[in-house]
Amino acid sequence: xxxxxxxxxxxxxxxxxxxxxxxxxxxxxxxxxxxxxxxxxxxxxxxxxxxxxxxxxxxxxxxxxxxxxxxxxxxxxxxxxxxxxxxxxxxxxxxxxxxxxxxxxxxxxxxx
Amino acid sequence: xxxxxxxxxxxxxxxxxxxxxxxxxxxxxxxxxxxxxxxxxxxxxxxxxxxxxxxxxxxxxxxxxxxxxxxxxxxxxxxxxxxxxxxxxxxxxxxxxxxxxxxxxxxxxxxxx
Numbered sequence: 001x002x003x004x005x006x007x008x009x010x011x012x013x014x015x016x017x018x019x020x021x022x023x024x025x026x027x028x029x030x031x032x033x034x035x036x037x038x039x040x041x042x043x044x045x046x047x048x049x050x051x052x053x054x055x056x057x058x059x060x061x062x063x064x065x066x067x068x069x070x071x072x073x074x075x076x077x078x079x080x081x082x083x084x085x086x087x088x089x090x091x092x093x094x095x096x097x098x099x100x101x102x103x104x105x106x107x108x109x110x111x112x
Numbered sequence: 113x114x115x116x117x118x119x120x121x122x123x124x125x126x127x128x129x130x131x132x133x134x135x136x137x138x139x140x141x142x143x144x145x146x147x148x149x150x151x152x153x154x155x156x157x158x159x160x161x162x163x164x165x166x167x168x169x170x171x172x173x174x175x176x177x178x179x180x181x182x183x184x185x186x187x188x189x190x191x192x193x194x195x196x197x198x199x200x201x202x203x204x205x206x207x208x209x210x211x212x213x214x215x216x217x218x219x220x221x222x223x224x225x
Contacts, residue, residue, distance in 0.1 A: 003154065033212045042116070042202050042216025043155070088154060092212045098143065098162055099170060100212050102154035 006089050006103030014111050019076040021106040023089035031092035032065050032072035033100070038085045046087075047074070076108075084110055114138050118203050118217035125193045125224045133188040133220050135203030143206045144186035145170075145214065146178060148199040155202065161186055193224045 004023045013019055023032070031050055035043035047058050049065035049072060056063055060077045072091070076083055089103040116137045125131055137144065145160040147170075157170030161180040175197060177189045186205075190197055200221050204214040 006154075031212050035214075040218070042204070042218055043214075044216070045213055048213055090155075090212060098145075098160050098168070099157050100155075100214075102156070104152055104154045 004089055004091060004101055004103040006106055008106055009104070010107040010109065012109050012111055013079055015079060015081060017079050019079055019083070019108060020073065021087060022071060022073045023091070023103045024071040025091065025101070026070065027091075027093060027101075028069040029072075029091035029093055029101075030069075030095050030097075032063070033090045033092075034061075034063050034072070034074050035088045035090060036085050037088065037105075043088055079108075079110060081110055084108055116203055116205055116215055116217035118201075118220050120220060121218065122221050123223070125190075125222065127194060127224060129193050129224075130189070130191050131193065131222075132190075133201055133203070133222075134185070135187065135217060136185045137203075137205040137215070138184065139205060139207075139215065140183070141205035141207050141215070142183070144180065145204040145206075146176070146186070146188045147202045147204065148172065149202060149219070150199050158188065158201075190222075193222075195224045198222060198224045 006023045034046045037043040047063040054065040062075045064073045086105040090100040119134045142163045146158040147155045159178040161167045164183045200219045203217045
């Protein structure tokens with residue numbers, strides 16, 4: 001099945017560093033979403049984006065809906081230990097589609 | 113606030129055995145979903161129920177059946193488990209108008225020997 005290209009696969013960062021990750025596709029998406037999954041838990045929605053070019057923040061997290069509608073970016077500023085986890089992007093191809101397309105995830109690890 | 117509750121959290125089966133994963137949500141959501149998560153592959157949709165009384169196949173439905181028992185409950189059944197079905201299973205729900213904004217349960221880890 002179709003999958004989004006999410007990169008990087010993993011990141012080792014120092015506390016306080018800024019983090020950037022992205023998702024790309026050859027298809028045009030109607031909606032982009034970013035989820036975070038912590039060990040032993042289900043994914044939790046962080047940010048939802050509905051318009052091309054949209055820039056949305058949630059605390060230290062900022063996500064953008066790419067202007068081409070084929071990509072999205074997530075930035076985390078001044079990372080802290082509780083940011084560790086796996087970040088997933090997901091996209092909805094058409095309005096009303098119940099099937100999201102998911103990236104494989106970016107695992108964020110903070111070096112002690 | 114319970115949200116989405118899945119049972120059991122862990123299960124070990126032998127090849128050929130059957131089992132049902134249960135899911136219930138208390139948010140009055142119309143839509144419910146079953147996903148499986150395998151390492152390095154993200155989430156793959158098995159079945160979904162857009163509203164009470166309807167179910168539809170997702171990306172990987174083979175080997176599974178579902179029942180939308182009522183608005184709150186959506187179960188996933190493995191009739192004859194295979195080792196390829198070893199995975200973590202997640203139930204999710206959404207308000208029909210909230211495209212893609214899913215609320216997930218904590219997951220059920222299934223091992224098939």
